[in-house]
Amino acid sequence: MHTHSLPPDLFIFQCYAGPDAGKTIALSPQLRLLLGSGNQSSYRLDDPYVADQHLNLFFDGNQVQFHTVDNQYIRLNGAPGMAGAVTLGVDSLQIGTSLWRLTKSHPSATSENQFAEPYQRFSNFAGIDQLDKDFSLKAIFARIGEKRTDDDIEKAFTVGTRETTPPLSSIAATWPQPWLFGRMATASLLIFWGLYIGAAQFSNIIVIPGLLFIGAFAVPFACLIFFWEMNAPQNVSLYQTVKLLFTGGILSILISLLFFSNVGFLSSWLGASSAGIVEESGKLLTVLALMRNKQKFPWILNGLLFGAAVGTGFAAFESAGYAFVALLEYGSVDVALGNIVVRGIMAPFGHIIWTAITAAAVWRLKGFGKFRWELLQEKSFIRLFLLVVVMHMLWNAGFDLPLLPSIFGIQFKHILLGVLGWVIVLSLIQEGLKQIKKAQQEGTGSPVSY
16 A cells, blocks of 8 residues: 555545555656556556556646557546546546546644544444545536537436436446536526516416426436436436436325324324324335335445435425415415525425435445345335434424524524435445445445446
């Protein structure tokens, strides 16, 4: 392991996964290196798939430029190539079977240590892995502001079909960099704003149903597109996702209503918090009813997406219903819209991620095998499912954390619960990417064909 103490703000080329994981190369401007497994290399690698002289590196002070020797195997962000550049905190370079990225070393901050122990305890309690040290939200969202043409957007949507699903060996098992969800959110909000002008400025009641519908679906659907983009295997089409949104949304509501009608004592005992038990059970059963026997979707990231789709449908239909009730009770479009806006802001922190977590908890156990109901008795599933139920119950409970302010009218407990939920989601995404890497290394686990 080539690890050593590095001065602050130094550029380093670091391997974060694979046989060479943990190796770091300190970079200085105009530095040239030859990487390979042979003695003639200026920096030797241990990866068994690396040639004696594999590639040349040149650091210009901002990027690591590379070109391979004798057409050796290399991938930049999952795409094969022989030359290119690695950008700080954005790109991933696969050398052999090891993954490298350009990063900076920073002096350790005491604030990080303050949160390290609680985070570790929470991870252990939830039964999830902690995020890797090189995890970066900035890197994940680095491409969201890039200019795109209509052709780029159309091409991005045409994945997941029989012809466009990549083989296992071609899957980029690195953190995806989603950007479509931002475009969908922007488009939805522009439509919402246009309909609002029609209702508010022109007093046209015809646009109110569309206003409530778009308002209910705008943020949840954009959040679902994020999960769709994070599905690294790219084996689920947008059609399948939208179909599951609507069929799963209505079915989960019907199952939850059936449960509510038969367990009335829970509502009288727990009040609104009873929804945590009833609705999370109903949504998970919906995912299992519709997708549990789909053998061509074996990945943890698939389960995460399926849960998010059902949760999106449930959240959107529920928000539209609450807005309609507010419109009837108060006779005010503004009150209904206020309800829609608040629920839209909170949508990415509630039903969508809760169902994504519980479904992924099943898929991490199921893997490439057949679903068995006995899997729901496993401790790793029960732990995550109960944690989601408790978070939902606390979300609905009629109290807030004392001495902590609300933000934009949203209770601090909702913010805290949302952050904890996303910590679990990101950890499951990381675990899903590692599942793919392991399958690629073993050369097994190819999904069942269409």
